[in-house]
Amino acid sequence: MSAADIKAAGPEVSAPRAHHGDGPAPSAPRRSRWTNGPLLPYLLIAPAVVALAAVFVWPLIKTVIMSFQDVGRKELWTGEAAEWVGFEQFTNILGDGEFYDVLWRTVLFMVVCVVATMALGLFLAHAMQRMTKAVRLLLTGALIAAWSLPLLVATSIFRWFADSDYGVANMVLTKYLGLDYQGHNWWLDPKQGFFMIGAVVVWGAVPFVAVTLYAALTQVPAELEEAAELDGAGRIGVFRYVTWPVIKPVFQMVATLSVIWDFNVFGQVFLMRGNKPEPEYNLLGLYSYEKAFESNSFSQGAAIALITVLLLSGVAVYYLRQLLKIGEVE
Numbered sequence: 511m512s513a514a515d516i517k518a519a520g521p522e523v524s525a526p527r528a529h530h531g532d533g534p535a536p537s538a539p540r541r542s543r544w545t546n547g548p549l550l551p552y553l554l555i556a557p558a559v560v561a562l563a564a565v566f567v568w569p570l571i572k573t574v575i576m577s578f579q580d581v582g583r584k585e586l587w588t589g590e591a592a593e594w595v596g597f598e599q600f601t602n603i604l605g606d607g608e609f610y611d612v613l614w615r616t617v618l619f620m621v622v623c624v625v626a627t628m629a630l631g632l633f634l635a636h637a638m639q640r641m642t643k644a645v646r647l648l649l650t651g652a653l654i655a656a657w658s659l660p661l662l663v664a665t666s667i668f669r670w671f672a673d674s675d676y677g678v679a680n681m682v683l684t685k686y687l688g689l690d691y692q693g694h695n696w697w698l699d700p701k702q703g704f705f706m707i708g709a710v711v712v713w714g715a716v717p718f719v720a721v722t723l724y725a726a727l728t729q730v731p732a733e734l735e736e737a738a739e740l741d742g743a744g745r746i747g748v749f750r751y752v753t754w755p756v757i758k759p760v761f762q763m764v765a766t767l768s769v770i771w772d773f774n775v776f777g778q779v780f781l782m783r784g785n786k787p788e789p790e791y792n793l794l795g796l797y798s799y800e801k802a803f804e805s806n807s808f809s810q811g812a813a814i815a816l817i818t819v820l821l822l823s824g825v826a827v828y829y830l831r832q833l834l835k836i837g838e839v840e
Contacts, residue, residue, distance in 0.1 A: 570819075573812045573815055573816055574812075574816060576592075576808060576809050576812035577599055577600070577809060577812040577813040577815075577816045578594060578595065578596060578597070578599070578809075579592040579593060579594055579595060579809050580592055580593045580594075580595045580598075580599075580809055581808040581809045581812075582806055582807070582808065583806050583808075586808055592809075595809075599809050599810050599812075599813040600813050600817070602810065603810060603813055603814060603817065608797075609797070609814075612792050612793065612794055612797045613794065615792070615793060616773060616793045616794045617773075619704060619707075619708065619772070619775070619793060620769060620772040620773045620775075622708060623708050623711045623712055623715070623768075623772040623775075624765060624768045624769055624772055626708070626712045627711075627712050627715045627716055627719055627768050627772075628719060628761070628764070628765055628768065630712065630716050630719075630720070631715075631716050631718075631719025631720040631722075631723055631764075632719075632720075632723055632761075634649075634653075634716065634720035634724075635719075635720050635721075635723035635724040635726075635727055636727070638650070638720070638724045639724070639727055639728075650721065653716075653717035653720055653721060654717060654721070656713065656714070656716075656717050657714065657717035657718055659714075661714070661777045661778070661781065662781060664710055664713070664714060665710055665777070665778060665781040665782050666781075668706060668709060668710045668713075668782065669781075669782060671706070672696045672697075672706045674693055674694060674695045674696070675693065677696075679691070679696070680692060680693070680694050697783070700788075700790045700791060703782075703783075703791060704791070706782065707775075707778050707779055707782050707791075710778045710782065711772060711775055711778055714778075715768060715771065715772070718764075719764050719768065722760060722764050723757060723760065723761065723764065725760075726756070726757040726760035726761070727753070727757060729756055729757075730752065730753050730756045730757065734752050735748050735752050735753065738751065738752050759832060759835055762832050763829065763832045763833065766825055766828055766829040766832060767829065769825050770822055770825055770826065770829070773794070773818075773821075773822060773825075774794075774795055774818070774822075775793055775795065776793070776795035776796060776799070779791055779793060779796055780796065780799075794814065794818050795818070797814060798811045798812075798814035798815045798818070799811065801814060
């Protein structure tokens with residue numbers, strides 16, 4: 511048979527396999543649209559979406575609802591329907607001068623902590639570049655250990671540092687610097703007290719910033735820095751025109767996260783003041799807690815929390831934009 515005859519005869523068709531037995535012939539397996547199709551990715555992430563909704567979305571919805579009601583202890587424990595009061599909780603809060611004092615104190619505390627955190631983190635990241643591998647690994651381990659230390663332990667250590675009778679801070683200032691700080695109480699002056707609280711916040715945040723910025727610095731091409739130095743640029747010029755454009759997106763992202771974290775500081779103040787902070791140590795988180803659980807005005811506490819969310823919404827949008835930009839660059 512010639513090649514033309516084989517082509518005309520068409521492709522060879524294999525004979526169907528014989529079926530033995532009394533039952534019907536088995537059919538080819540059918541693929542479900544749920545297990546193999548466009549719906550599969552959504553099916554796989556559905557449990558995570560449900561968990562996130564239960565942990566974040568539902569509490570946010572309840573907070574919004576409570577802020578427009580008058581929820582007291584009776585309604586909270588008995589489940590009775592609370593009275594709807596509209597924007598009354600918001601008008602009461604925004605008309606209270608104490609709220610603006612707390613807000614200004616929170617913003618000032620956040621700015622100082624973020625600036626100190628980013629400056630120390632960038633300094634450590636640059637120092638890690640110039641260390642030997644063994645020293646860098648040792649420092650990285652110490653930073654991660656400090657970052658992973660529970661908040662309760664960290665605040666207990668710093669409370670010991672600031673103790674008026676046996677504190678390390680008073681001992682160092684008196685014995686080694688010649689200052690009269692024997693028996694000094696750091697908490698009588700809110701400025702000095704916030705210095706100690708800020709030290710806890712910065713100490714816990716610097717490790718994350720330093721390690722992240724060091725990872726960003728490793729992405730700066732060494733040949734570009736060498737070329738800039740050969741052209742006569744100093745260290746500041748190399749950093750400004752070569753290093754900074756590369757690490758700027760990561761720096762902005764970490765700084766934005768620091769703003770969100772430091773604006774919502776609660777545990778550090780609450781624990782450093784023995785679970786009973788004085789009014790002059792109130793930040794927005796503590797102010798909301800005080801209104802909700804000490805004054806039994808849960809709706810006012812929810813309204814303050816919602817105002818905090820609205821104040822940080824612009825920062826959150828900026829953070830998401832930075833994430834998208836980094837994703838586009840990658």
